[in-house]
Amino acid sequence: xxxxxxxxxxxxxxxxxxxxxxxxxxxxxxxxxxxxxxxxxxxxxxxxxxxxxxxxxxxxxxxxxxxxxxxxxxxxxxxxxxxxxxxxxxxxxxxxxxxxxxxxxxxxxxxxxxxxxxxxxxxxxxxxxxxxxxxxxxxxxxxxxxxxxxxxxxxxxxxxxxxxxxxxxxxxxxxxxxxxxxxxxxxxxxxxxxxxxxxxxxxxxxxxxxxxxxxxxxxxxxxxxxxxxxxxxxxxxxxxxxxxxxxxxxxxxxx
Amino acid sequence: xxxxxxxxxxxxxxxxxxxxxxxxxxxxxxxxxxxxxxxxxxxxxxxxxxxxxxxxxxxxxxxxxxxxxxxxxxxxxxxxxxxxxxxxxxxxxxxxxxxxxxxxxxxxxxxxxxxxxxxxxxxxxxxxxxxxxxxxxxxxxxxxxxxxxxxxxxxxxxxxxxxxxxxxxxxxxxxxxxxxxxxxxxxxxxxxxxxxxxxxxxxxxxxxxxxxxxxxxxxxxxxxxxxxxxxxxxxxxxxxxxxxxxxxxxxxxxxxxxxxxxxxxxxxxxxxxxxxxxxxxxxxxxxxxxxxxxxxxxxxxxxxxxxxxxxxxxxxxxxxxxxxxxxxxxxxxxxxxxxxxxxxxxxxxxxxxxxxxxxxxxxxxxxxxxxxxxxxxxxxxxxxxx
Amino acid sequence: xxxxxxxxxxxxxxxxxxxxxxxxxxxxxxxxxxxxxxxxxxxxxxxxxxxxxxxxxxxxxxxxxxxxxxxxxxxxxxxxxxxxxxxxxxxxxxxxxxxxxxxxxxxxxxxxxxxxxxxxxxxxxxxxxxxxxxxxxxxxxxxxxxxxxxxxxxxxxxxxxxxxxxxxxxxxxxxxxxxxxxxxxxxxxxxxx
Numbered sequence: 001x002x003x004x005x006x007x008x009x010x011x012x013x014x015x016x017x018x019x020x021x022x023x024x025x026x027x028x029x030x031x032x033x034x035x036x037x038x039x040x041x042x043x044x045x046x047x048x049x050x051x052x053x054x055x056x057x058x059x060x061x062x063x064x065x066x067x068x069x070x071x072x073x074x075x076x077x078x079x080x081x082x083x084x085x086x087x088x089x090x091x092x093x094x095x096x097x098x099x100x101x102x103x104x105x106x107x108x109x110x111x112x113x114x115x116x117x118x119x120x121x122x123x124x125x126x127x128x129x130x131x132x133x134x135x136x137x138x139x140x141x142x143x144x145x146x147x148x149x150x151x152x153x154x155x156x157x158x159x160x161x162x163x164x165x166x167x168x169x170x171x172x173x174x175x176x177x178x179x180x181x182x183x184x185x186x187x188x189x190x191x192x193x194x195x196x197x198x199x200x201x202x203x204x205x206x207x208x209x210x211x212x213x214x215x216x217x218x219x220x221x222x223x224x225x226x227x228x229x230x231x232x233x234x235x236x237x238x239x240x241x242x243x244x245x246x247x248x249x250x251x252x253x254x255x
Numbered sequence: 256x257x258x259x260x261x262x263x264x265x266x267x268x269x270x271x272x273x274x275x276x277x278x279x280x281x282x283x284x285x286x287x288x289x290x291x292x293x294x295x296x297x298x299x300x301x302x303x304x305x306x307x308x309x310x311x312x313x314x315x316x317x318x319x320x321x322x323x324x325x326x327x328x329x330x331x332x333x334x335x336x337x338x339x340x341x342x343x344x345x346x347x348x349x350x351x352x353x354x355x356x357x358x359x360x361x362x363x364x365x366x367x368x369x370x371x372x373x374x375x376x377x378x379x380x381x382x383x384x385x386x387x388x389x390x391x392x393x394x395x396x397x398x399x400x401x402x403x404x405x406x407x408x409x410x411x412x413x414x415x416x417x418x419x420x421x422x423x424x425x426x427x428x429x430x431x432x433x434x435x436x437x438x439x440x441x442x443x444x445x446x447x448x449x450x451x452x453x454x455x456x457x458x459x460x461x462x463x464x465x466x467x468x469x470x471x472x473x474x475x476x477x478x479x480x481x482x483x484x485x486x487x488x489x490x491x492x493x494x495x496x497x498x499x500x501x502x503x504x505x506x507x508x509x510x511x512x513x514x515x516x517x518x519x520x521x522x523x524x525x526x527x528x529x530x531x532x533x534x535x536x537x538x539x540x541x542x543x544x545x546x547x548x549x550x551x552x553x554x555x556x557x558x559x560x561x562x563x564x565x566x567x568x569x570x571x572x573x574x575x576x577x578x579x580x581x582x583x584x585x586x587x588x589x590x591x592x593x594x595x596x597x598x599x600x601x602x603x604x605x606x607x608x609x610x611x612x613x614x615x616x617x618x619x620x621x622x623x624x625x626x627x628x629x630x631x632x633x634x635x636x637x638x639x640x641x
Numbered sequence: 642x643x644x645x646x647x648x649x650x651x652x653x654x655x656x657x658x659x660x661x662x663x664x665x666x667x668x669x670x671x672x673x674x675x676x677x678x679x680x681x682x683x684x685x686x687x688x689x690x691x692x693x694x695x696x697x698x699x700x701x702x703x704x705x706x707x708x709x710x711x712x713x714x715x716x717x718x719x720x721x722x723x724x725x726x727x728x729x730x731x732x733x734x735x736x737x738x739x740x741x742x743x744x745x746x747x748x749x750x751x752x753x754x755x756x757x758x759x760x761x762x763x764x765x766x767x768x769x770x771x772x773x774x775x776x777x778x779x780x781x782x783x784x785x786x787x788x789x790x791x792x793x794x795x796x797x798x799x800x801x802x803x804x805x806x807x808x809x810x811x812x813x814x815x816x817x818x819x820x821x822x823x824x825x826x827x828x829x830x831x832x833x834x
Contacts, residue, residue: 048636049333051288055400056400060400086311089309092281121333122318125313125318195788195791196789196791197804198791202807207789216787216789219785221781222592222781226598308768309769312769317778317779482741482743484743496692496717577694588697590699607747607750608746611742611746640769
């Protein structure tokens with residue numbers, strides 16, 4: 001119980017004396033946060049490969065139950081934590097935002113794996129969203145591909161530390177008129193509308209890929225038709241006559 | 256007042272009902288990933304069921320067209336993220352066919368050992384998830400994952416990663432197996448049959464499993480062949496087609512094993528075919544571990560390309576190679592134009608094609624049966640959507 | 642399987658069918674002949690190729706192509722590869738769904754990503770991308786959008802939903818619309834100066 005700093009005004013010696021008699025002195029904040037962080041209920045939201053590591057964390061060897069998070073709820077209304085495990089595609093993104101809106105306060109988000117942080121290895125795709133933090137606020141980022149179960153437990157512990165630092169007086173969800181719901185993106189002809197939510201995320205000023213490659217992604221399609229009717233020399237791994245860049249359609253039998 | 260309620264008291268002809276359209280997924284505890292089914296129900300009985308996919312479409316093929324051949328190998332791990340070694344094997348076979356590479360014997364034996372270990376971890380996890388769908392919430396999964404962790408430890412020691420192994424290379428494997436590792440694998444293989452016996456004692460003659468799974472989701476062999484179904488789904492319907500026996504790729508012809516077939520093609524047969532396939536895999540592993548020769552693990556022609564993979568330019572042409580992955584026939588079609596990047600790269604994904612007859616199997620069944628039929632088809636969304 | 646023998650058998654059985662041997666596969670020159678060829682290979686007693694393993698589409702700049710790999714589950718024999726080529730402007734190939742049910746999802750996938758229209762398919766619509774997506778992403782002339790620049794349609798949507806947009810992004814979006822360009826992430830390889 002000693003994760004949050006002791007900001008009470010009671011002397012330590014007195015506390016120990018009282019504890020021996022069975023009386024515990026603490027602040028309401030500490031008690032409240034201890035209850036909240038020891039019983040976080042995650043929502044089952046495995047999208048891709050990281051979901052298997054999430055299931056392995058819930059299994060007997062790595063056992064997320066000892067942290068209080070063993071009940072994976074299927075419904076967002078009953079969960080406090082959304083672990084976005086796996087690649088978020090543009091087709092799936094509106095559903096993720098909708099589920100986030102349906103969760104009740106206080107709610108937290110852990111993005112597990114490189115794909116949901118910033119697109120991961122699939123960053124240059126036409127259907128891949130570069131990180132779910134473009135549309136919803138995220139509390140803990142957990143890198144890895146996939147992160148080991150111990151890493152997920154470490155991320156959970158970091159979230160617990162963050163919860164310990166929150167105060168009842170300044171908690172967002174007790175303020176009047178708070179509705180942490182974000183607009184759900186729609187499907188456009190070429191991608192999502194909008195591309196990101198500027199209140200939640202802003203792109204970097206200097207895009208290193210633009211400086212280095214001249215374009216922000218590493219996809220470049222070949223534009224010259226290959227000359228494939230050249231038959232390779234049988235059973236030799238040496239490359240055959242290289243594909244001559246042909247502007248006219250290749251004639252068959254060209255050497 | 257003891258009036259019993261009998262069905263003839265209700266006038267069913269006067270009830271006005273209409274069809275109900277229900278959306279199952281994409282976020283659902285039992286759809287094994289982000290998969291959506293549009294079901295039209297008449298009461299609880301399914302009238303039509305249309306699958307919707309593409310929620311995990313990560314354009315794997317487009318990425319492969321921009322990378323060198325060796326750089327696509329880690330991406331194949333993420334296709335069927337349950338069994339990474341089988342995907343690696345399929346891709347390695349297709350590029351070796353394209354470039355005409357010979358693989359040394361020890362490397363072939365190592366590949367077979369890895370492929371069969373992958374088959375073990377896939378089948379027990381699938382059975383665990385099938386029972387999860389039936390309602391036995393999580394206990395069979397815990398038993399299954401206990402054994403899976405032991406095999407994942409071996410993968411981690413060999414290749415550095417539990418799941419995304421990236422262990423196979425064109426012309427061989429990346430790293431040799433020491434005698435200590437072979438002893439560990441032998442220990443796992445010796446202990447596995449006892450675990451399977453324990454698993455079977457709890458499940459095979461279990462009344463709930465039998466009542467809920469027999470005669471549910473029956474698939475006839477003619478429809479299965481016409482719909483290009485492969486893998487345990489096909490063999491449970493009685494068709495004898497196992498690519499390890501038909502094509503005889505790698506060194507499989509040297510091992511003796513049987514191909515289990517099912518009589519009826521319902522969900523129970525698919526469960527039991529997987530249990531029997533695990534026992535056959537243990538036999539193959541036993542034989543492979545006893546007869547593995549010493550030697551090199553990498554083809555001589557590819558050794559210069561290990562340090563500079565971007566110089567590897569296979570000759571102009573195309574190749575299609577297929578392996579028996581635990582889910583079915585996994586095929587890779589590669590077209591090379593003489594440059595270090597392929598011109599076209601396509602994955603023939605078994606889970607994607609096995610979903611063709613999902614609707615046929617589910618018509619006339621109840622919604623709860625549709626969930627377990629989907630569980631027995633054994634899909635992985637990374638493969639369905641590529 | 643030996644393509645010359647398959648070609649000879651097909652020409653003997655079906656009469657005037659234009660076939661060509663290309664790289665250990667058979668090119669069916671006229672796309673409309675494809676169902677006849679496939680039906681013969683499926684039902685003839687010597688071949689019995691009843692298992693369609695894979696339907697792949699490719700984009701070679703001058704034409705679009707579909708490749709079919711056929712196997713036999715009954716006789717356990719190896720692949721016969723068929724190939725059909727169509728021009729880019731009007732790509733139409735007859736569908737094989739009536740013969741092989743397994744082609745259903747694969748042909749939808751090819752339509753979605755390459756734009757090849759399969760005539761006679763019971764339900765030809767997009768399978769991987771959402772309905773309303775424009776363009777065929779796997780073609781060699783498809784250009785991806787730049788996901789870091791807001792365009793004017795994004796700015797309008799955000800303001801309608803009550804989200805504040807920073808001024809710099811708004812100005813850039815207005816500038817793009819005035820130039821009539823889209824924010825693209827890819828450029829053609831020849832554009833590099």
